[in-house]
Amino acid sequence: AQSVTQPDIHITVSEGASLELRCNYSYGATPYLFWYVQSPGQGLQLLLKYFSGDTLVQGIKGFEAEFKRSQSSFNLRKPSVHWSDAAEYFCAVGANQAGTALIFGKGTTLSVSS
Amino acid sequence: DSGVTQTPKHLITATGQRVTLRCSPRSGDLSVYWYQQSLDQGLQFLIQYYNGEERAKGNILERFSAQQFPDLHSELNLSSLELGDSALYFCASNTGTTTNEKLFFGSGTQLSVL
Numbered sequence: 237a238q239s240v241t242q243p244d245i246h247i248t249v250s251e252g253a254s255l256e257l258r259c260n261y262s263y264g265a266t267p268y269l270f271w272y273v274q275s276p277g278q279g280l281q282l283l284l285k286y287f288s289g290d291t292l293v294q295g296i297k298g299f300e301a302e303f304k305r306s307q308s309s310f311n312l313r314k315p316s317v318h319w320s321d322a323a324e325y326f327c328a329v330g331a332n333q334a335g336t337a338l339i340f341g342k343g344t345t346l347s348v349s350s
Numbered sequence: 351d352s353g354v355t356q357t358p359k360h361l362i363t364a365t366g367q368r369v370t371l372r373c374s375p376r377s378g379d380l381s382v383y384w385y386q387q388s389l390d391q392g393l394q395f396l397i398q399y400y401n402g403e404e405r406a407k408g409n410i411l412e413r414f415s416a417q418q419f420p421d422l423h424s425e426l427n428l429s430s431l432e433l434g435d436s437a438l439y440f441c442a443s444n445t446g447t448t449t450n451e452k453l454f455f456g457s458g459t460q461l462s463v464l
Contacts, residue, residue: 268450279352279440279455287450326393330450337408338449340393 238263240329242341249317250349257312257344259327268330269310270338271301275323283325286310297321322348353377356441356456364464368429371459375422375443381405382424383444383453384416388437399424400447431463 239262249255261267268287272280284295291303301312310327327341353376363369375382384396386409395408399418410416413431418424428435438460442453 272453277457279354279442279457280453281352281455282452285450285452330448337395337406338453339395342392 238329238339240327240339240341242325242327242344244344245342246345246347248347248349251319252316255312255314255317255321255346257325257327257346259310259312259341260308261310261327261329262308263329267310269301269303270328270330271295271299271310271312272326272328272340273297273323274326274343280326283312317346317348319348319350322346352454352456354441354443354454354456356439356459358459359457360460360462362462362464363431365431365433367431367463368427369431369461371426371428371439371441371461373424373426373441373443373456375424375441376454379443379445379454380422381444381447382418382422383442383449384410384424384426385440385442386437387440387458393440396426398449405447428461433463436461436463 241260270285271283274280283299284293286293286303324343324345326343328338355374357372380401383398386394396410397416398406402418413429416426438458440458442455444451
């Protein structure tokens with residue numbers, strides 16, 4: 237069965253420091269992969285997505301993610317974190333080619349310290 | 351602002367009751383998706399409608415039902431409520447038929463069953 241694992245429930249990073257959020261997926265075919273962010277009291281917002289092609293994907297707000305098929309990973313990175321990046325981050329995999337179901341990880345809460 | 355409107359923002363009710371959650375998608379979006387977010391289960395896909403027709407079903411209980419009206423707004427009906435139904439219910443929309451296209455989320459309805 238398809239699944240997404242985000243190993244880190246909570247991460248604290250100093251403002252200006254780099255960030256990497258981990259995501260591992262289980263899916264038999266070529267995955268459709270996404271990162272969404274949820275700010276407090278808000279719905280989810282798409283940061284970036286990967287379907288095919290270049291394995292390094294650029295997103296909004298300075299985020300990027302790298303797809304590594306050999307490791308079944310799709311880690312999210314940002315070179316310099318801002319206080320406004322504090323939020324909950326969700327990795328998701330498209331469960332089938334038709335894309336009618338999206339499976340989300342449990343999320344990683346990012347805190348930013350000054 | 352995602353353009354997706356959910357009402358009400360908060361709902362408090364008792365076990366055994368029935369409630370209706372409403373979602374107005376972004377202008378022009380034909381697909382509406384419902385998700386349930388709880389601490390133990392995370393984000394779970396419930397159901398999708400496309401242009402008035404049910405397109406996909408996820409982990410939706412038989413006590414729950416949904417529909418999409420000709421003006422494309424959608425309602426999620428939850429009946430015989432149990433304590434475990436307490437959760438944040440999100441609606442999302444997009445222009446196409448699949449979640450492989452960017453989803454736009456509303457800010458959710460927080461349901462508390464007492």
